[in-house]
Amino acid sequence: NQPGPWDPSLQRIQANEMTCRASGDTSGAGLNRYPEPQPAELIAHLASLYGVTPDNLLAGRGSDEGIDLLVRAFCRAGQDSVLICPPTFGMYKVSARIQGAGVVEVPLLKERGFALDVQAVLDAWRSGVKLVFVCTPNNPTGNLLERAAVESLCEQLHDRAIVAVDEAYIEFAGVASLKDRLEDYPNLVILRTLSKAYALAGARGGALLAHADIVRLLARVITPYSL
Numbered sequence: 001n002q003p004g005p006w007d008p009s010l011q012r013i014q015a016n017e018m019t020c021r022a023s024g025d026t027s028g029a030g031l032n033r034y035p036e037p038q039p040a041e042l043i044a045h046l047a048s049l050y051g052v053t054p055d056n057l058l059a060g061r062g063s064d065e066g067i068d069l070l071v072r073a074f075c076r077a078g079q080d081s082v083l084i085c086p087p088t089f090g091m092y093k094v095s096a097r098i099q100g101a102g103v104v105e106v107p108l109l110k111e112r113g114f115a116l117d118v119q120a121v122l123d124a125w126r127s128g129v130k131l132v133f134v135c136t137p138n139n140p141t142g143n144l145l146e147r148a149a150v151e152s153l154c155e156q157l158h159d160r161a162i163v164a165v166d167e168a169y170i171e172f173a174g175v176a177s178l179k180d181r182l183e184d185y186p187n188l189v190i191l192r193t194l195s196k197a198y199a200l201a202g203a204r205g206g207a208l209l210a211h212a213d214i215v216r217l218l219a220r221v222i223t224p225y226s227l
Protein backbone atom coordinates (compact mmCIF):
# COMPACT_ATOMS: atom_id res chain seq x y z
CA ASN A 1 0.00 0.00 0.00
CA GLN A 2 1.62 3.24 -1.17
CA PRO A 3 0.40 6.80 -0.69
CA GLY A 4 -0.64 8.51 -3.95
CA PRO A 5 2.07 10.15 -6.07
CA TRP A 6 3.51 13.32 -4.58
CA ASP A 7 3.29 16.30 -6.93
CA PRO A 8 2.40 19.66 -5.38
CA SER A 9 1.13 20.89 -8.76
CA LEU A 10 -1.62 18.26 -8.81
CA GLN A 11 -4.90 18.54 -6.99
CA ARG A 12 -4.91 15.43 -4.84
CA ILE A 13 -8.43 14.37 -4.09
CA GLN A 14 -7.73 10.77 -3.13
CA ALA A 15 -6.66 11.70 0.40
CA ASN A 16 -9.93 13.50 1.16
CA GLU A 17 -8.14 16.62 2.37
CA MET A 18 -10.10 19.84 2.80
CA THR A 19 -9.27 22.06 -0.17
CA CYS A 20 -9.21 25.30 1.83
CA ARG A 21 -7.17 26.26 4.85
CA ALA A 22 -8.41 26.56 8.41
CA SER A 23 -8.64 30.16 9.59
CA GLY A 24 -5.33 31.23 11.08
CA ASP A 25 -3.34 28.69 9.09
CA THR A 26 -0.42 30.76 7.83
CA SER A 27 1.87 27.80 7.18
CA GLY A 28 3.79 27.57 3.90
CA ALA A 29 2.24 24.43 2.48
CA GLY A 30 -1.13 24.63 4.22
CA LEU A 31 -2.04 22.47 7.20
CA ASN A 32 -5.12 21.25 5.36
CA ARG A 33 -2.74 19.11 3.27
CA TYR A 34 -0.97 15.99 4.42
CA PRO A 35 2.79 16.52 4.38
CA GLU A 36 5.08 14.84 1.86
CA PRO A 37 6.11 11.38 3.08
CA GLN A 38 9.93 11.23 3.27
CA PRO A 39 10.24 14.85 2.00
CA ALA A 40 12.73 14.91 -0.91
CA GLU A 41 14.38 18.15 0.19
CA LEU A 42 14.91 16.94 3.76
CA ILE A 43 16.21 13.58 2.53
CA ALA A 44 18.65 15.32 0.17
CA HIS A 45 19.95 17.52 3.02
CA LEU A 46 20.34 14.63 5.44
CA ALA A 47 21.98 12.46 2.78
CA SER A 48 24.55 15.15 2.10
CA LEU A 49 25.09 15.75 5.83
CA TYR A 50 25.75 12.08 6.47
CA GLY A 51 27.57 11.39 3.18
CA VAL A 52 25.28 8.80 1.64
CA THR A 53 22.95 8.72 -1.36
CA PRO A 54 19.26 9.46 -0.75
CA ASP A 55 18.42 5.82 -1.54
CA ASN A 56 20.41 4.78 1.50
CA LEU A 57 18.61 7.04 3.98
CA LEU A 58 15.30 6.91 5.80
CA ALA A 59 14.29 9.94 7.88
CA GLY A 60 12.37 9.39 11.08
CA ARG A 61 11.24 11.06 14.28
CA GLY A 62 14.60 10.75 15.95
CA SER A 63 16.70 7.63 15.82
CA ASP A 64 14.28 6.12 18.33
CA GLU A 65 11.86 5.69 15.45
CA GLY A 66 14.57 3.88 13.48
CA ILE A 67 15.11 1.47 16.37
CA ASP A 68 11.39 0.79 16.66
CA LEU A 69 10.99 0.30 12.89
CA LEU A 70 13.83 -2.19 12.73
CA VAL A 71 12.34 -4.30 15.50
CA ARG A 72 8.86 -4.20 14.02
CA ALA A 73 10.03 -4.97 10.48
CA PHE A 74 12.43 -7.79 11.30
CA CYS A 75 11.21 -9.47 14.50
CA ARG A 76 8.09 -11.61 14.56
CA ALA A 77 6.30 -11.37 17.89
CA GLY A 78 6.82 -14.40 20.10
CA GLN A 79 9.42 -15.88 17.74
CA ASP A 80 12.36 -13.60 16.99
CA SER A 81 14.83 -11.75 19.18
CA VAL A 82 17.23 -8.86 19.33
CA LEU A 83 20.69 -9.06 20.83
CA ILE A 84 22.02 -6.19 22.92
CA CYS A 85 25.28 -5.55 24.78
CA PRO A 86 24.60 -4.00 28.18
CA PRO A 87 25.19 -1.62 29.77
CA THR A 88 23.73 0.24 26.81
CA PHE A 89 20.94 2.54 25.61
CA GLY A 90 17.55 1.43 26.93
CA MET A 91 15.36 1.81 23.86
CA TYR A 92 16.57 -1.36 22.12
CA LYS A 93 15.04 -3.44 24.87
CA VAL A 94 11.93 -1.27 25.22
CA SER A 95 11.14 -1.55 21.49
CA ALA A 96 11.80 -5.30 21.54
CA ARG A 97 9.46 -5.84 24.49
CA ILE A 98 6.69 -3.78 22.92
CA GLN A 99 6.98 -5.86 19.76
CA GLY A 100 6.96 -9.11 21.75
CA ALA A 101 10.48 -9.98 20.62
CA GLY A 102 12.99 -11.72 22.86
CA VAL A 103 16.09 -9.97 24.21
CA VAL A 104 19.44 -11.78 24.30
CA GLU A 105 22.05 -9.97 26.41
CA VAL A 106 25.80 -10.25 25.86
CA PRO A 107 27.51 -7.81 28.26
CA LEU A 108 30.34 -5.55 27.14
CA LEU A 109 33.68 -6.51 28.70
CA LYS A 110 34.00 -4.25 31.72
CA GLU A 111 37.58 -5.33 32.43
CA ARG A 112 38.53 -4.29 28.89
CA GLY A 113 37.00 -0.81 29.09
CA PHE A 114 33.54 -2.03 28.00
CA ALA A 115 34.82 -3.48 24.75
CA LEU A 116 32.57 -5.48 22.44
CA ASP A 117 32.92 -9.24 22.97
CA VAL A 118 32.61 -10.38 19.36
CA GLN A 119 33.12 -14.05 20.11
CA ALA A 120 30.49 -14.02 22.86
CA VAL A 121 28.00 -12.35 20.51
CA LEU A 122 28.64 -15.00 17.86
CA ASP A 123 28.34 -17.76 20.47
CA ALA A 124 25.06 -16.30 21.76
CA TRP A 125 23.58 -15.96 18.28
CA ARG A 126 20.88 -18.50 17.66
CA SER A 127 18.23 -18.90 15.03
CA GLY A 128 15.63 -16.16 15.47
CA VAL A 129 18.09 -13.45 16.53
CA LYS A 130 17.41 -11.02 13.70
CA LEU A 131 18.99 -7.84 15.00
CA VAL A 132 22.16 -7.03 16.91
CA PHE A 133 22.27 -3.52 18.40
CA VAL A 134 25.61 -1.95 19.22
CA CYS A 135 26.17 1.64 20.27
CA THR A 136 29.41 3.50 19.56
CA PRO A 137 30.34 5.64 21.39
CA ASN A 138 28.27 3.64 23.84
CA ASN A 139 25.64 5.23 26.06
CA PRO A 140 26.15 5.17 29.08
CA THR A 141 29.82 4.11 29.22
CA GLY A 142 31.12 6.64 26.68
CA ASN A 143 33.73 4.42 25.04
CA LEU A 144 34.04 3.74 21.34
CA LEU A 145 33.71 0.15 20.20
CA GLU A 146 36.59 -1.06 18.07
CA ARG A 147 35.72 -0.52 14.45
CA ALA A 148 37.30 -3.83 13.46
CA ALA A 149 35.15 -5.62 16.03
CA VAL A 150 31.94 -4.12 14.65
CA GLU A 151 32.98 -4.90 11.07
CA SER A 152 33.80 -8.44 12.09
CA LEU A 153 30.28 -8.82 13.48
CA CYS A 154 28.79 -7.56 10.21
CA GLU A 155 30.96 -9.97 8.27
CA GLN A 156 30.26 -13.03 10.38
CA LEU A 157 26.54 -12.38 10.77
CA HIS A 158 26.02 -11.38 7.13
CA ASP A 159 23.51 -14.14 6.38
CA ARG A 160 22.04 -14.28 9.88
CA ALA A 161 21.28 -10.88 11.38
CA ILE A 162 21.23 -7.16 10.81
CA VAL A 163 23.85 -5.26 12.78
CA ALA A 164 22.43 -1.89 13.82
CA VAL A 165 25.17 0.54 14.84
CA ASP A 166 23.87 3.46 16.88
CA GLU A 167 26.15 6.45 16.22
CA ALA A 168 24.14 8.98 18.25
CA TYR A 169 27.37 10.44 19.71
CA ILE A 170 29.82 9.86 16.85
CA GLU A 171 30.25 13.62 16.22
CA PHE A 172 31.85 13.96 19.67
CA ALA A 173 34.33 11.14 19.10
CA GLY A 174 36.39 12.51 16.22
CA VAL A 175 36.25 9.22 14.34
CA ALA A 176 34.69 8.32 11.00
CA SER A 177 31.21 6.87 10.71
CA LEU A 178 30.90 3.27 9.56
CA LYS A 179 28.75 4.51 6.66
CA ASP A 180 31.63 3.90 4.25
CA ARG A 181 31.09 0.18 4.76
CA LEU A 182 27.41 0.13 3.73
CA GLU A 183 28.48 -1.10 0.29
CA ASP A 184 30.41 -3.98 1.77
CA TYR A 185 27.88 -5.08 4.38
CA PRO A 186 24.26 -5.25 3.19
CA ASN A 187 23.29 -6.21 6.76
CA LEU A 188 24.76 -3.01 8.27
CA VAL A 189 22.36 -0.32 9.50
CA ILE A 190 23.58 2.97 11.00
CA LEU A 191 21.48 5.21 13.20
CA ARG A 192 22.20 8.94 13.27
CA THR A 193 20.40 11.71 15.11
CA LEU A 194 20.16 15.51 15.15
CA SER A 195 19.24 15.39 18.84
CA LYS A 196 22.66 15.43 20.46
CA ALA A 197 25.49 17.09 18.48
CA TYR A 198 23.10 19.43 16.64
CA ALA A 199 21.15 20.42 19.77
CA LEU A 200 17.84 19.64 18.04
CA ALA A 201 16.24 17.07 20.32
CA GLY A 202 12.92 18.92 20.13
CA ALA A 203 12.85 18.78 16.34
CA ARG A 204 12.73 14.94 16.42
CA GLY A 205 15.06 14.36 13.51
CA GLY A 206 16.96 11.16 12.94
CA ALA A 207 18.21 9.12 10.05
CA LEU A 208 18.69 5.46 9.36
CA LEU A 209 21.44 4.66 6.85
CA ALA A 210 21.34 1.27 5.17
CA HIS A 211 21.26 -0.73 1.96
CA ALA A 212 18.54 0.60 -0.34
CA ASP A 213 16.54 -2.63 0.04
CA ILE A 214 16.31 -2.11 3.81
CA VAL A 215 15.40 1.57 3.37
CA ARG A 216 12.62 0.65 0.92
CA LEU A 217 11.25 -2.01 3.24
CA LEU A 218 11.21 0.28 6.28
CA ALA A 219 9.61 3.07 4.24
CA ARG A 220 6.64 0.75 3.83
CA VAL A 221 6.41 0.14 7.58
CA ILE A 222 6.91 3.71 8.85
CA THR A 223 3.76 5.63 9.76
CA PRO A 224 2.76 7.67 6.71
CA TYR A 225 3.08 11.46 7.01
CA SER A 226 4.99 11.12 10.29
CA LEU A 227 7.40 13.97 9.55
Ligand SMILES: *Cc1c(COP(=O)(O)O)cnc(C)c1O
Pocket residue numbers: 061062063064065089135139166168192193194195196201204205206
Ligand atom coordinates in the same frame (compact mmCIF):
# COMPACT_ATOMS: atom_id res chain seq x y z
C1 LIG B 1 19.56 10.01 22.65
C2 LIG B 1 19.87 8.72 22.01
C3 LIG B 1 19.12 8.22 20.92
C4 LIG B 1 17.81 8.77 20.50
O1 LIG B 1 17.82 9.96 19.97
P1 LIG B 1 16.59 10.55 19.17
O2 LIG B 1 16.29 11.81 19.88
O3 LIG B 1 15.45 9.58 19.17
O4 LIG B 1 17.15 10.74 17.82
C5 LIG B 1 19.50 7.06 20.30
N1 LIG B 1 20.55 6.37 20.74
C6 LIG B 1 21.29 6.78 21.78
C7 LIG B 1 22.45 5.96 22.21
C8 LIG B 1 20.97 7.95 22.46
O5 LIG B 1 21.67 8.31 23.54
